[in-house]
Amino acid sequence: MDIDYEKLIHLQELDKEIISTSLFLDNVPIQIEKINKKKEECSQILTLAKEKITHNQKKRRDLEAEVKDTKEKASKYNRQLNEVKTNIEYKSLLKEIEETQQKIDRLEEEIISEMLFADEIEEEIKAATQKQSEEGMRFSEEKKSLEHEKEELESKRKELEQEKKQILPQIPPDQRNIYLNIFKKNNSIALSPVKGEFCSMCHVRVRPQMLNEIKGEEKIILCENCGRILYWPKKSEKAE
Numbered sequence: 001m002d003i004d005y006e007k008l009i010h011l012q013e014l015d016k017e018i019i020s021t022s023l024f025l026d027n028v029p030i031q032i033e034k035i036n037k038k039k040e041e042c043s044q045i046l047t048l049a050k051e052k053i054t055h056n057q058k059k060r061r062d063l064e065a066e067v068k069d070t071k072e073k074a075s076k077y078n079r080q081l082n083e084v085k086t087n088i089e090y091k092s093l094l095k096e097i098e099e100t101q102q103k104i105d106r107l108e109e110e111i112i113s114e115m116l117f118a119d120e121i122e123e124e125i126k127a128a129t130q131k132q133s134e135e136g137m138r139f140s141e142e143k144k145s146l147e148h149e150k151e152e153l154e155s156k157r158k159e160l161e162q163e164k165k166q167i168l169p170q171i172p173p174d175q176r177n178i179y180l181n182i183f184k185k186n187n188s189i190a191l192s193p194v195k196g197e198f199c200s201m202c203h204v205r206v207r208p209q210m211l212n213e214i215k216g217e218e219k220i221i222l223c224e225n226c227g228r229i230l231y232w233p234k235k236s237e238k239a240e
């Protein structure tokens with residue numbers, strides 16, 4: 001019985017396509033997870049900046065309250081100046097007033113630097129907000145196109161599997177079983193064209209007598225090294 005290489009090759013092409021389609025489909029959830037993670041990172045940057053501004057506002061309020069308290073203390077000391085009886089008391093009060101004023105200066109400087117810092121944070125928030133909206137759009141577009149591609153490939157895979165179902169019974173059972181066994185073992189590639197005098201999959205030389213048998217196409221010849229079905233490529237395939 002002649003070997004139906006045409007159908008075997010067709011079957012192999014279908015299998016290759018089914019596998020690469022499945023690989024892509026298996027990868028889709030991973031891709032979507034990646035996009036979600038990036039999206040989350042974006043919003044986390046914004047959340048952090050917002051937390052910073054809240055913290056900054058609270059700090060400024062605290063500092064302002066402290067300035068207010070310290071100023072009240074200073075005016076109390078100033079009022080007390082008129083009431084002191086001794087020189088020592090007077091001097092010590094003056095020292096208190098000076099220290100209080102120093103404290104006020106220090107606090108006011110701190111308020112200014114916190115205000116400058118607030119400007120920086122506001123810029124950060126603005127940039128993060130913009131980035132979030134731009135990236136957000138990009139991410140949803142990426143997701144949409146992935147979903148679209150997924151749908152297309154799923155229907156393509158269905159068609160391929162349908163075609164495979166149709167072609168399988170057309171191949172003589174012994175040839176089909178040899179193919180299917182090697183296909184399972186060899187990670188999808190069950191056929192190997194002979195190029196020159198070599199198995200094109202494992203590059204081991206094919207013995208001349210085997211070459212003749214392969215060209216005869218009367219029985220299935222397996223590569224002695226990798227175990228794949230060897231075949232003599234048609235002219236069109238050789239040209240590739």
Ligand SMILES: [Zn+2]
Pocket residue numbers: 192199200201202203204223224225226227228
């Ligand atoms: Zn081989």
